[in-house]
Amino acid sequence: MPLRRGRIGRPGLLGAMARTAVVAGTATATSNAINNRAARRSAEHQAYADQQQAYTQQAPAQQPAYAPPPTPPTTEPEDMVGKLKQLSELHSAGALSDAEFAAAKAQLLG
Template sequence: MIRRRIGRPGLLGAMARTAVVAGTATAVSNRVERRAADRDAQQQMVAEAQQQQYAAQAPAQPAPAPPAADDRIEQLSKLAELKAQGILTDAEFAAEKARILAG
């Protein structure tokens, strides 16, 4: 005849139950972390793909063209008139002339 214990589990039963609970908690925790890592990796891939697609679609901005020679001559003529009228000093005239010629 086998005797069964009635009531609270013994030491081995309590240890077994604790091991099952701890193992289940660890398995669930690992699965949650793995899913989060997979989701983060997928979001990163989508973001990179969108950046590449945007870069391919966006036309390169051309550098602004330097002012045409006629435009420079016109600006220098106006500058000379302002200097002749006494509105600009020699230093101001030289600075603006250098800016126009460098542009």
């Protein structure tokens, strides 16, 4: 029996169908992988945006990490003692009344 030679270089009907199925399956798998990757990136981006929003809402409510330095006294203690002695001398000399002495002393002491 002689060998039957079909079309050389071209697949038959079954070969064409198999090739089409492989190409379609590969295209579907590639498309699904791209869509899954895009969905993952979108979810990661949304999670990052939510985290940033939570941080910006939280940040203004936080206390500073350091305490402000104490304010220095307006007058030095020795200076205040000297002023109180002057007031006392003026009061004992009669230049200040009792009410004036008490008001000036209260003003000095704060």
